[in-house]
Structures are given as structure tokens and as C-alpha cells.
Amino acid sequence: MTNKTQTAIDFEDEYDVIIVGAGPGGSIAARDCAERGLKTLVIERRAELGTPVRCGEGLGEAWMKIADIEYDSDWCKRETKGAVVYPPNEKSLKIDPENKGYVIERKIFEKKLAEQAGRKGAKYMLKTRAKRAIVEENEDGEKEVKGIVVENDEGEEKEYRAKIVIAADGVDSKIARSAGLNTSNPIKDMDSGYEYEMTNLSFTEEDSKYIHIWLGNDISPGGYVWAFFKDKDVANVGIGINPPKAEKSAKQYLDEWIRNHPEYFEDAVVTEKKGGGIPLGEPIEKPYMNGLMVIGDAAHMVNPIHGGGMGQAMESARIAAEIAQKAIEKEDYSAEVLSEFSEIWWEKRGNQLKDIQKVRNFAESLTDKDLNKLREIIGEDEVLDLVDASNLKKFVKLFKGSPKIAMKAAKHLR
Amino acid sequence: MSLELNQEKCLACGGCVSLCPKDALEIKNGELTINHDKCVKCGTCVKFCPVKALKINK
Ligand SMILES: Cc1cc2nc3c(=O)[nH]c(=O)nc-3n(C[C@H](O)[C@H](O)[C@H](O)COP(=O)(O)OP(=O)(O)OC[C@H]3O[C@@H](n4cnc5c(N)ncnc54)[C@H](O)[C@@H]3O)c2cc1C
Numbered sequence: 001m002t003n004k005t006q007t008a009i010d011f012e013d014e015y016d017v018i019i020v021g022a023g024p025g026g027s028i029a030a031r032d033c034a035e036r037g038l039k040t041l042v043i044e045r046r047a048e049l050g051t052p053v054r055c056g057e058g059l060g061e062a063w064m065k066i067a068d069i070e071y072d073s074d075w076c077k078r079e080t081k082g083a084v085v086y087p088p089n090e091k092s093l094k095i096d097p098e099n100k101g102y103v104i105e106r107k108i109f110e111k112k113l114a115e116q117a118g119r120k121g122a123k124y125m126l127k128t129r130a131k132r133a134i135v136e137e138n139e140d141g142e143k144e145v146k147g148i149v150v151e152n153d154e155g156e157e158k159e160y161r162a163k164i165v166i167a168a169d170g171v172d173s174k175i176a177r178s179a180g181l182n183t184s185n186p187i188k189d190m191d192s193g194y195e196y197e198m199t200n201l202s203f204t205e206e207d208s209k210y211i212h213i214w215l216g217n218d219i220s221p222g223g224y225v226w227a228f229f230k231d232k233d234v235a236n237v238g239i240g241i242n243p244p245k246a247e248k249s250a251k252q253y254l255d256e257w258i259r260n261h262p263e264y265f266e267d268a269v270v271t272e273k274k275g276g277g278i279p280l281g282e283p284i285e286k287p288y289m290n291g292l293m294v295i296g297d298a299a300h301m302v303n304p305i306h307g308g309g310m311g312q313a314m315e316s317a318r319i320a321a322e323i324a325q326k327a328i329e330k331e332d333y334s335a336e337v338l339s340e341f342s343e344i345w346w347e348k349r350g351n352q353l354k355d356i357q358k359v360r361n362f363a364e365s366l367t368d369k370d371l372n373k374l375r376e377i378i379g380e381d382e383v384l385d386l387v388d389a390s391n392l393k394k395f396v397k398l399f400k401g402s403p404k405i406a407m408k409a410a411k412h413l414r
Numbered sequence: 415m416s417l418e419l420n421q422e423k424c425l426a427c428g429g430c431v432s433l434c435p436k437d438a439l440e441i442k443n444g445e446l447t448i449n450h451d452k453c454v455k456c457g458t459c460v461k462f463c464p465v466k467a468l469k470i471n472k
Contacts (some may be wrong), residue, residue, distance in 0.1 A: 045441070052428050129442060172428030172441055185432045187458050192429060194464040243461045250464035275431020275464040 011125060011160070013367075014306075015041040017198035017324050018148050018162035019174045020130045022049055025296030025313030026168035027113035028067055029370060033322030034120035038328060039342050041160065042114075042122060045129040050110035054171075054276030055310070056195060056236050058211055060101040063311030067318065069116075075108040078232035081209045084139045085383060087375040088216035088368040094336040103211070103228045103236070128152075130169070132178035136157055138290060144333070145179050145291035152201040163333050164324045168317065171277045173298035181289055183298060187243050189281025191223050191307060192338045194250035195238030197230075197272035202264050217368050219257050223307075237265075238305055240278055242364070250275070280359060283350050288338040293320045301345075302361040305387055312349060319344050357391035362412035370405050377402065380399065416471050417453050417460075419446060424467035430459035 004013065005160075017027045017033045022044035033040040053158045058080070064070070080098040080103060083393040115125055128216045138144040145159035154291065167175040176183045214225040222242020229235040239254040246253070258265050290301035295301070296313030321342040327333050363386075366374065377399060378386075392413045399406035424446050431446075433440045438452035439459060446467075460468045 046444070052427075054425075054427065055430075078419065112466070172431030172439075174431070174440065177432075178438065181433065184437075187433050187462060190429060190433055190462060192426075192462050192464045249466045251466070273425065274427075275425040275429070276427040277432070277462065279432070 004084070008123075010245075011041065011123065012151050013161060013198045015039045015160065015162045016328055017041070017164050017166060018043060018160055019166045019168055020148060020299070021168035021170055022046075022114055022124065022126075023110065023168060023170055023313065024067075024310045025164070025317045026111060027039065027110065027117050028314040029166050029168055029295060029317035029321050030122035030124075031342050032121050032318055033112065033324055034117055034122040035362065036321060036325040038325060040117075040122040041162070043130050043150060043160070044124065044126050047127045049114055049126075050107035053106050053274050054193070054271070055106055055274070056226055056228050057104050057106055057230070058101060058308060059104050059310055060099055060299035060308075061316065062099050066311065067314035069113070069314075072101075072112060075105045075112060076102040077105050077261045078103050079209070080211050080229070082211075084207070084212045084213070086131060086214045087371040088218070088370045089375075090214075091372070091375055093350050093375055093380070093383065094210070094385055097380075097384055101211075103230050105230070117250075118388045125150075130175055131157070133165060133175050133292065134161065135179050136290065138334075139247070142181060142290055145289065148175070163291070163328055164338075166317075166320050166324070167292060167294040167298050168296050168313070169298050171279055171297045173294070176294045176298060179292055181284070181287075181292070181294065183284055183294065183300070184283055185277075185279050189279060189300075190243070191240040191278040191280055192243050192246070192250040193240045193276045193278050193307070194254050195236050195240060195274040196254070196270045197234070197236050197274070198265070198268045199271055201226070201227075201233045201235055201237075201268045203235075205227075205232050207234070214257070215371055217245075220253055222364055225254065225257050236274075238274070245364075278302060278309070280304040280360065281306065283353055286339070286342055288335055288344075289334045289341055290338075293319050293323070293338055293341050301353065301386075303356055305356050305363065311319070312353070315349060316345050319348070352389055355392065356387075358371065358392065358412050358414070359386050359389055362408060365408045365412060366405070370408070373402055373405060377405075415455050416450060417448055417455055418469055418471050419448055420467045423444060423465050425465060427464070429464070430462050430468065433458050433462055
């Protein structure tokens with residue numbers, strides 16, 4: 001830990017690492033960097049961590065292990081046993097995987113992560129927007145990120161310098177872009193999400209122990225409708241749609257679907273409205289440059305079949321912290337050294353996400369009729385394989401009896 | 415013609431920001447802002463918006 005000569009509201013001009021964004025990715029990076037003895041500053045534009053929420057708040061237990069965080073009843077609202085998936089004809093399929101998950105309260109979760117990072121020695125500067133990266137020419141005549149420019153409380157521009165910047169600034173990331181890394185998304189790769197948190201829902205107690213997924217091109221083109229329960233009658237009920245395939249907004253699709261299901265929603269009350277973009281495209285191939293690493297949503301590290309991204313943000317954060325420490329020990333912050341972050345990440349997760357893109361393409365090629373048919377052919381294990389992109393080769397054979405689906409599988413699942 | 419934002423409806427989710435080919439959108443002070451000098455009125459953000467808070471005024 002570093003020697004502190006200042007209070008919580010004073011900041012030094014120079015740090016080992018500056019992290020932009022205090023979402024799950026940023027705060028795990030901060031915790032690990034501080035734990036590794038690096039002088040760490042987090043810059044976050046929000047006045048309150050975690051708010052507004054842009055998430056369904058589902059988190060698998062396996063991710064908690066990867067992120068090295070423990071169950072905490074303050075933010076683990078409800079354990080989920082598995083999932084119930086509904087094809088368009090609503091003949092549902094129940095999935096009980098070995099690994100459980102939780103529906104969490106992100107407003108509390110993000111604060112707790114920051115508390116943990118703070119206890120390790122990371123400093124947080126809130127209600128401060130990082131305007132752009134400081135980019136300078138290094139000895140080799142190449143561009144190198146040297147810190148962050150913010151607007152201070154007096155409304156003046158202020159520079160904070162760092163050996164390494166970690167951009168954890170989420171789906172609307174600007175920092176990498178300001179340094180010349182293109183992190184923009186084409187609209188075909190950005191699902192449009194909308195969600196209500198609701199209370200007094202009419203699902204059975206048993207149903208509320210599962211997450212529920214409704215599929216169909218009419219109800220949510222290119223995406224799905226979900227219900228993730230925080231209590232037996234409280235859930236996030238949301239939708240993701242693929243805008244180029246859609247005729248209406250995400251909210252309009254979700255509202256229509258809710259109105260068609262009075263059996264669940266007749267007595268329900270909306271307590272929160274949330275929305276957001278989900279970057280489903282391939283991850284940024286090289287999420288680094290001299291002096292900069294990009295993690296989480298900012299580098300499009302989400303699972304393209306279900307849109308979950310908290311786990312990947314935290315996992316990439318841990319790798320970035322490890323490499324930051326290495327680089328700082330070597331006193332070499334060049335792209336060459338930081339590329340190890342990317343190599344490790346691609347090996348651990350990136351290549352899998354790339355394979356899941358194939359499943360996404362396959363899923364998006366299916367008609368509602370195909371989806372109903374699929375329900376008859378595949379079981380629990382196959383759904384789990386598809387979501388993880390494991391054993392993809394077996395599917396073409398499995399669909400032998402349904403030539404149309406088999407053809408689509410042959411085209412996409414290789 | 416101009417891009418118009420209904421601040422009352424906008425959730426400031428930021429999903430539109432990285433879609434903008436001209437980098438004309440940004441979340442500032444908890445609100446979406448449009449740089450009208452950069453905006454080319456392509457409508458990509460309008461197509462994305464989950465709550466129809468954006469539209470192009472003819
Ligand atoms: C509708 C919806 C439902 C979802 N459901 C799930 C789900 O159930 N499970 C799941 O795992 N994932 C889900 N996701 C995805 C998940 O929310 C993200 O993948 C996750 O938040 C990524 O974490 P992050 O740390 O990379 O970025 P974020 O959590 O987005 O954090 C980025 C932080 O950076 C800050 N920031 C941005 N720019 C600046 C700046 N210039 N200066 C200072 N601060 C800045 C932001 O304020 C924010 O706090 C969902 C997303 C949406 C939109």
C-alpha cells in the first residue's frame with residue numbers, strides 16, 4: 001500500500017494506474033492493482049456508484065470465483081437454480097445446470113466492490129468525467145497514453161498523469177477512442193435493451209427460483225425477453241432486440257409482450273425503468289496500445305448469445321491488473337509489454353466469445369417455426385453447450401431429421 | 415433538419431454513443447448531449463434508442 005499524505009477528497013497529480021469507470025470491471029481492476037501495490041486512482045463520472053442501472057443483474061457463481069468475490073447477502077438478492085426457456089409456442093424447457101447463479105442488486109454490488117478496492121488503497125474520484133486521454137509521442141515517435149484530462153470542480157481542465165491507463169468506461173467508452181483506438185460499434189452489433197423492475201408479480205414460488213427466457217422473432221427480433229427474480233414476486237423483466245431487425249423500439253416490444261401476459265403482470269407494479277446498449281459484436285482484437293488497456297464492455301467483451309458482460313469485465317480487469325504490475329516493474333508501458341494482457345485474455349475468454357458469435361449467427365437465422373422444432377430436438381445439455389459454444393460439431397448431426405435447421409447449423413456452427 | 419432529443423424520456427443509458435459514426439454524442443453530467451456541428455443526421459442512434467427519445471426533425 002502507498003503512503004497516504006492526503007484525505008479522501010485530495011488527489012495527487014501522478015499515479016501508477018488510472019482507471020476510468022467504476023463499474024464491475026473498473027473496481028475489480030482497482031482492487032487488484034492496489035493489492036499489487038500500485039498507486040491507483042479511479043475516475044468515475046457518476047455521483048453515485050451503480051446508478052442508473054443498465055443491467056438484468058444476473059451473475060453466475062462461476063464468475064464470482066473468477067473475480068474472487070464472495071457471496072454477500074447485501075447484494076446477492078436471490079439464488080437462481082437454472083433457466084426456463086420458452087420457444088415461440090411457449091412449450092418451455094427447464095434447465096438445471098450444476099452451476100448456480102444469483103440475481104444481484106448492482107447499486108449495492110458496485111459500491112461494495114469500490115469499498116473493497118478502497119480498503120486495499122485505491123482512490124476514487126467521483127462526479128468527474130474523463131474528457132480524454134493525454135496522448136504524447138514517446139521516444140520511438142509513437143503515440144503513448146500518459147494520463148487523463150478531467151474537468152475539475154472549478155470547471156477547469158486538469159491533467160492526471162499515469163504510467164498506465166485502464167479504460168473500463170463501459171458501452172459508451174470514449175477514452176480509447178480519444179487515444180485513437182476504434183471502439184465504436186456498428187448497429188447490427190448493438191442490441192437495444194429495456195427493462196422494468198417489477199413487484200407483486202404472479203409467478204409461482206418455484207418459477208421464481210429460475211430465470212425465464214422467452215424467444216421469438218415476433219416478440220423480440222434478434223434477442224429475447226427475460227425475467228430475473230430478486231424475490232419471489234420481484235423481478236427484472238426486460239428485453240433485448242437487434243435494431244436492424246426491429247420495426248419498433250425495445251420498449252414497445254416489451255410493453256406489447258407484457259400486455260399479452262396478464263397472467264403474470266395484472267397485479268404487478270413497476271418500481272424502476274432501466275435501459276442500455278449491449279455490444280454483441282466481436283471483441284476489440286487489440287484492446288491495448290502504448291500506455292493503455294481496455295477492458296469489459298468498452299472492449300465489447302460480452303457473451304453475444306445472452307448479453308451478459310459483468311463476469312467478462314471483471315475477468316479482464318484481473319488480467320489487466322496483473323500485466324499493469326508487470327509493466328510497472330519493468331518500467332516499460334509499451335504496447336509490446338501490454339499485449340500480454342490481450343494474449344492471455346483471448347486465450348482464456350476471447351476465443352470462446354468468438355465461437356459464441358457463431359451460435360449467435362445460427363440463432364439469428366432461425367425462424368419461429370425452427371425455434372419450436374428445436375425445442376423438440378434438443379435438451380438441457382445441448383442448450384448449455386450452445387450458450388458456451390462447446391461441442392458445436394455435434395449439432396449438424398443432431399439436426400439430421402430437420403434439414404432446414406441442419407443446413408443453418410452447417411453454415412454457422414463450424 | 416436536426417436531431418432532437420427528448421431529455422424527459424432519455425434514460426442516459428449511453429447505448430447510442432458508440433454507434434455514432436461522427437462521435438457527436440456523449441453522456442455529460444448524467445445526460446445525453448448532442449454535438450450538432452458533428453451530427454450528420456444519419457439516424458443510427460434513432461434506430462437504436464430503446465425508448466424513442468431521439469428523432470430527426472424534418
Ligand atoms: C439491459 C441490459 C441488461 C443486461 N443484463 C446483464 C446481466 O443480466 N448480466 C450480466 O452479466 N450483464 C448484463 N448486461 C451487461 C452488463 O451490464 C455489462 O456488461 C457490464 O456492466 C460491463 O461492465 P463494465 O465495468 O465494463 O462497464 P460499466 O458497468 O458500464 O461501467 C462503466 C463505468 O464507467 C463510467 N464512465 C463511462 N465513461 C466515463 C468517463 N468518460 N469518465 C468517467 N467515468 C466514465 C460509467 O459511469 C460507469 O460507471 C446487461 C446490459 C444491459 C444494457
